[in-house]
Amino acid sequence: MLKQPASAVAPGSASSPNTGDKSTSESPVKPASSEVRQPSINPGKQSQTLCRNILIHGYCKFENSGCIFRHDTNPVQQQQSPTAKSESAKKRLNVDSPSFMPGSIAAGGVVTKASLSVPSADSAIFVPRMSTPVSDPNQSPSYTSPATVDAYGQKPIINSQFVHGYSPIAQMAPHVGVDPSPVQQPIQTPTYEYGSMGQYAQPSQDIYYQQAQPAHYQPLNYHLYAPLPPHKVNLLPYQRTVQGFFLSDNLREELQRKTEASLQILPTSGLPDALDVYYSLVPLDTNTEKSSRVFGYASWIYKAFSKSDGNTYALRRLEGFKLTDEKAIATVQQWRRLSNAGMVTLFEAFTTRAFGDNSIIFVYDYHPLSSTLFDTHFGPDARYPMSRNGSSPVVPEQVVWSYIVQLSSALKTIHSANLAARVLDASKVILTSKMRVRLSAVGIMDVISGNDYNGGANSIQALHQDDLYNLGRLILSIVCNNHAISTNANVPQQVIAKSLEYAGRSYSVGLKAALAYLLGNNVVSAGSVGKDGLKEPVKNIDEFLRIIAPHIQQSFNSSLHYQDILESELCKELENGRLVRLLCKFNFINERPEYDHDSAWSETGDRYLLKLFRDYVFHQNDENGRPVTDLGHVLRCLNKLDAAVDEKVMLVSRDEQSCLIVSYKELKNCVDAVFRDLSRSNG
Numbered sequence: 209m210l211k212q213p214a215s216a217v218a219p220g221s222a223s224s225p226n227t228g229d230k231s232t233s234e235s236p237v238k239p240a241s242s243e244v245r246q247p248s249i250n251p252g253k254q255s256q257t258l259c260r261n262i263l264i265h266g267y268c269k270f271e272n273s274g275c276i277f278r279h280d281t282n283p284v285q286q287q288q289s290p291t292a293k294s295e296s297a298k299k300r301l302n303v304d305s306p307s308f309m310p311g312s313i314a315a316g317g318v319v320t321k322a323s324l325s326v327p328s329a330d331s332a333i334f335v336p337r338m339s340t341p342v343s344d345p346n347q348s349p350s351y352t353s354p355a356t357v358d359a360y361g362q363k364p365i366i367n368s369q370f371v372h373g374y375s376p377i378a379q380m381a382p383h384v385g386v387d388p389s390p391v392q393q394p395i396q397t398p399t400y401e402y403g404s405m406g407q408y409a410q411p412s413q414d415i416y417y418q419q420a421q422p423a424h425y426q427p428l429n430y431h432l433y434a435p436l437p438p439h440k441v442n443l444l445p446y447q448r449t450v451q452g453f454f455l456s457d458n459l460r461e462e463l464q465r466k467t468e469a470s471l472q473i474l475p476t477s478g479l480p481d482a483l484d485v486y487y488s489l490v491p492l493d494t495n496t497e498k499s500s501r502v503f504g505y506a507s508w509i510y511k512a513f514s515k516s517d518g519n520t521y522a523l524r525r526l527e528g529f530k531l532t533d534e535k536a537i538a539t540v541q542q543w544r545r546l547s548n549a550g551m552v553t554l555f556e557a558f559t560t561r562a563f564g565d566n567s568i569i570f571v572y573d574y575h576p577l578s579s580t581l582f583d584t585h586f587g588p589d590a591r592y593p594m595s596r597n598g599s600s601p602v603v604p605e606q607v608v609w610s611y612i613v614q615l616s617s618a619l620k621t622i623h624s625a626n627l628a629a630r631v632l633d634a635s636k637v638i639l640t641s642k643m644r645v646r647l648s649a650v651g652i653m654d655v656i657s658g659n660d661y662n663g664g665a666n667s668i669q670a671l672h673q674d675d676l677y678n679l680g681r682l683i684l685s686i687v688c689n690n691h692a693i694s695t696n697a698n699v700p701q702q703v704i705a706k707s708l709e710y711a712g713r714s715y716s717v718g719l720k721a722a723l724a725y726l727l728g729n730n731v732v733s734a735g736s737v738g739k740d741g742l743k744e745p746v747k748n749i750d751e752f753l754r755i756i757a758p759h760i761q762q763s764f765n766s767s768l769h770y771q772d773i774l775e776s777e778l779c780k781e782l783e784n785g786r787l788v789r790l791l792c793k794f795n796f797i798n799e800r801p802e803y804d805h806d807s808a809w810s811e812t813g814d815r816y817l818l819k820l821f822r823d824y825v826f827h828q829n830d831e832n833g834r835p836v837t838d839l840g841h842v843l844r845c846l847n848k849l850d851a852a853v854d855e856k857v858m859l860v861s862r863d864e865q866s867c868l869i870v871s872y873k874e875l876k877n878c879v880d881a882v883f884r885d886l887s888r889s890n891g
């Protein structure tokens with residue numbers, strides 16, 4: 209029969225009580241069968257045999273209550289005082305410890321199954337599948353290192369250099385008896401094939417652990433997991449790629465670029481050091497020319513951090529504005545209370561002379577890396593360029609509807625609060641991510657032109673009419689790719705009519721009808737409504753929302769889908785978060801400097817198992833002695849550990865003198881127990 213490495217643990221075997229109960233597993237290691245082995249016990253010899261509980265736990269709680277094995281690794285120390293004795297017991301197993309001698313051999317000189325008990329070990333009996341027993345009558349009964357003799361009793365080819373986790377496993381793996389080739393496989397159940405993980409197994413292509421980072425990416429290199437070719441296609445259902453474990457590359461890159469933009473600072477910008485509680489100003493304007501077209505004042509916008517809450521804000525400054533009515537600035541409080549995903553929240557406004565003039569600052573939420581609809585559709589780097597013959601629509605209808613739905617939702621919130629947006633200009637609607645638009649300059653007009661909506665052109669109904677009309681102009685300018693329709697408030701009606709006609713040809717009837725509603729009856733909008741006090745406003749946001757209801761449903765559905773996608777992306781990171789926590793615990797436990805000179809600390813009990821497991825996960829070598837950097841193996845092991853599965857793993861010490869078979873479940877218990885101990889001693 210195949211000889212098992214003598215120190216391998218075979219919990220659950222006849223010779224090892226295997227209840228999974230820790231108290232049971234800590235009982236003195238008993239012979240396999242008391243009837244068989246009891247007579248062969250020679251008290252003189254037994255006292256020479258090191259108790260396996262010492263090897264595994266570092267101590268034996270039955271030492272003073274009848275355990276017949278030797279409890280001292282150094283017989284000379286038997287003379288020590290009880291305190292010194294217990295101290296030394298903790299340190300008994302160290303690098304200088306004698307190699308493990310199975311009790312069965314030393315006691316009777318007869319080779320029996322090794323029966324080393326592992327703390328809470330619950331492993332199944334190891335049954336080599338070798339059909340031909342390898343028994344050598346002349347074989348010495350002493351322990352034979354698994355590294356020195358292979359399944360055939362011959363020296364394995366790879367013995368000269370121990371390939372950690374490979375050679376001893378090869379002795380036990382079912383196929384080894386059939387093919388004793390030097391390319392040995394670790395004992396692990398092949399469950400997943402990690403499609404493109406091959407690159408991680410090649411040290412030369414090891415992008416995951418790359419050292420050299422491009423210096424200009426501060427603080428993060430967001431290409432860390434960028435997939436390299438060749439990409440494995442047609443994966444089987446149980447196969448996964450490395451990328452499948454992490455946030456998708458595009459999303460991660462987008463988020464990291466946004467983080468980078470949020471944290472950007474300009475050490476020498478020539479801007480004031482601070483404005484009120486805001487500091488580290490960074491200009492956001494893409495256009496350096498002064499323009500007073502929208503507000504009647506030149507406006508600038510900066511990113512800044514707030515001293516009060518540490519958040520990042522966008523500060524819009526109107527240059528040369530002198531506040532005459534203190535009440536006007538109070539309207540900001542009304543805007544502050546509004547919350548809608550289609551508008552940028554306004555927090556406060558204050559005046560300042562920090563720029564050497566009278567300026568007013570409006571503080572908004574900062575949305576990193578946003579661009580205006582003007583830049584997106586009409587700028588030099590427009591996202592939707594005109595088709596070559598100019599006949600086909602350049603902006604997909606789905607995108608147009610998405611804008612309409614979001615902006616009308618913002619208008620609904622604003623109008624319901626008895627306020628008006630008043631600025632619906634392509635340069636004041638920002639795109640904060642794909643197809644996500646927000647009104648970015650709300651509340652400004654109320655402060656600079658007053659909002660005492662006392663009838664006439666300033667009546668709230670008239671302003672609502674204007675909002676709807678301006679929304680129509682904005683959308684029409686996008687579908688016709690003509691920014692003049694949006695930027696010119698007095699665009700002639702003929703131009704509007706012609707553009708509507710074009711929109712009708714290129715887009716659906718529904719879109720044309722929606723635009724016609726927004727742009728129709730403009731003669732009674734603004735100043736016309738409310739002058740006589742009889743006319744009802746001809747358009748209102750509620751009616752418009754009814755018209756576009758089917759598209760609101762579609763838009764809602766898409767956003768729910770997107771939410772699902774984001775949630776599943778989040779789940780991936782959740783899994784990674786678990787693994788990071790596990791890795792943190794490992795690092796807390798392994799190689800603690802304060803126990804540097806106390807090898808017994810890591811050489812005994814749970815900590816010893818974890819030390820071996822760490823080697824199993826991270827420090828394997830291939831058959832040529834090269835480090836295996838297979839991320840798939842690491843993730844697989846850590847996930848199994850975290851899930852505490854019952855699957856067993858064989859751990860081998862670096863000197864190949866001990867092999868322990870434990871389940872992930874037991875290892876998880878070890879991690880938790882040791883980490884608890886550490887935390888307790890901390891606190």
Ligand SMILES: Nc1ncnc2c1ncn2[C@@H]1O[C@H](COP(=O)(O)OP(=O)(O)OP(=O)(O)O)[C@@H](O)[C@H]1O
Binds near residue numbers: 639
């Ligand atoms: N709340 C915000 N958060 C982040 N960036 C913003 C915010 N509001 C505007 N921006 C960005 O600031 C830049 C400048 O915006 P601004 O409104 O000044 O546009 P502009 O084209 O310069 O218009 P104008 O000609 O009126 O100055 C744009 O890239 C815009 O995306």
